[in-house]
Amino acid sequence: MPSSDKTKKLTSLALLAAVSLVLSWLDSLIPISTALPGAKLGLANLSVLIGLYLLGPGSGTVLCFLKILLSTILFGNAFSFFYALAGGILSFLGMLLLKSRCSVIFVSVMGGMLHNLGQILVAMVVLETAGLLGYLPVLLLCGLGAGCAMGLIGGILIQRLHPLIS
Amino acid sequence: MGLKKTEIMVLAALVTALAVWALWPKASGSTVIVTVDGEKTETYLLDKNLQMSIEGYGGFSLKLTVENGQAWVEDSTCPDLICQHHRPISKAGEQIVCLPARIVITVTGEEEAPDAVIG
């Protein structure tokens, strides 16, 4: 690959990573409900979505892990790392698999829901309690909603940024 | 770039199913069960006011308050304080979780409460 392309890719990756941090910060500010204080809107997924579509699965994976690592260091703690990891991996794999067959919005929605699902599943295993399932429907609905919104924005941005990056 | 027809249907079905699940009426709670690190440690009745300090994993602890048929976390030494911000719970199935301390506070329904208490 010509070096200017490589540089383009690297810079884009770095930029998207920075964006994901800003979005993670926003995520941590917006409380969804007092019934689920740990729930997040999932705005940061936007950058992973864009990265996946514009830079390919390889860079997308790197971006995914960067987001998890950096956002944990900046806004999370040792405990939130594993939940973010589980949610992030599950979400990314889902988006990767669906990318070729579904529209951007749908991929984003699924990514958002899988992220929340991953987090709850890990929490259930660590705490050895099935009761957390009770929070699943509301969390998933939030993930669905946020995923829709991010999908719409993402779709537009991917179209606009495509000629610039790839 | 928009959603395909089948995708819309799938999403609509998902939203309906989740909404039904979320809004399904829950039984009123009667007992509070505390688990630390997966082990059930204490059981309290919701109709008895009390304040209890519970110590969990990693040395983190929280203060559980039961008053007027509701339970909540008054004070916590854990790093994220999510458990403290949770609104009071009182319905069967509701839970307050402190992930760092691995403490789970669950409210269970009428069927779990004893018919009478002696002592």
Place this chain on the structure above:
Amino acid sequence: MKKIISLFVICTLLTGCGEPLKVDTKRSQTVYAMDTVMTLTVYGDGYVADGALEAAEAELHRLDALLSISQKDSEIYALNRKGSGVLSQEVCGLVFRALQLADDTKGAFDPTVYPLMELWGFPAEQYHIPVQSELEHVNAAVGYGQVHCQGGSDFTLPSGGGIDLGGIAKGYAAQQVIDVLSNNAIPSAIISLGGNVGTLGQKPDGSSWTVAIENPDRSGNYLGELTLDGGCFAITSGGYQRYFEQDGTIYHHILDPHTGYPAQSDLTSVTIISQDGTAADAYSTALFVMGKDKAVEFWGTHERAFDMVLYDGQTIYTTCPGKLKTELPVETIRWG
């Protein structure tokens, strides 16, 4: 369309009317009697349940007035004031029963311990640690053998003596209330008279009753949960139920009639399960005073006619492990 709507409306109205006739309607009532809160829970036909509860409440107030140590109309009050008196048949029967239970438990339970209770200040909650001479003086009047009866109903107490049926009153009342409910066509009920529990029949769904035993450490945790059938009475006694503290020492209300001091027991909680409510009440106090070894001996020599759950602060000793669900260490008491 109109037909469907009207049909729907009619059906809804009909199901709404069905409520009072359902057999498993649950009704609870709180009664304040014998200085404590009592809860009566019955299952049955709605109208029948109301009538039965009324009758049960009336019976509780009747017994309270009859047996009270403090109400001026009570025969016991009069007997204690005068030092002698003729008692009515029911009270007579109860006094005899109390004396018989005292004899049975070799004085560990003793209805004549009332003057001692007064000395310590428990009834009025004005606590006082008696000096040795005071104690000996009052203790001289304590002892079930000192109560004399003439003609089956004329009782005489020793000078300075007194009788308190409080140790069996709730157990007896529980038995009476269950009878009243049963006579009022109630198939299924559970009552708690200040912690003395009595059951009638099975729960409407056919299952047994679950009765939790409080932990003496007052943590809100239970010692365990008992599964009881109908016709059972379960009563718990423990020093933690009533006590006062002075200079770092705890003085609880279960006095040892022999020494005059709070019983130095190795047990913190004694629960008796029996089909005889009156006996269960007396035994729970007596076995607490006796301590673990003598309690086990007592159980063995009483044809194992009752079940018990003993707790010494760490381990549970029970004769009915199959009926008890607990997270604490358990040792089964066997005869032999």
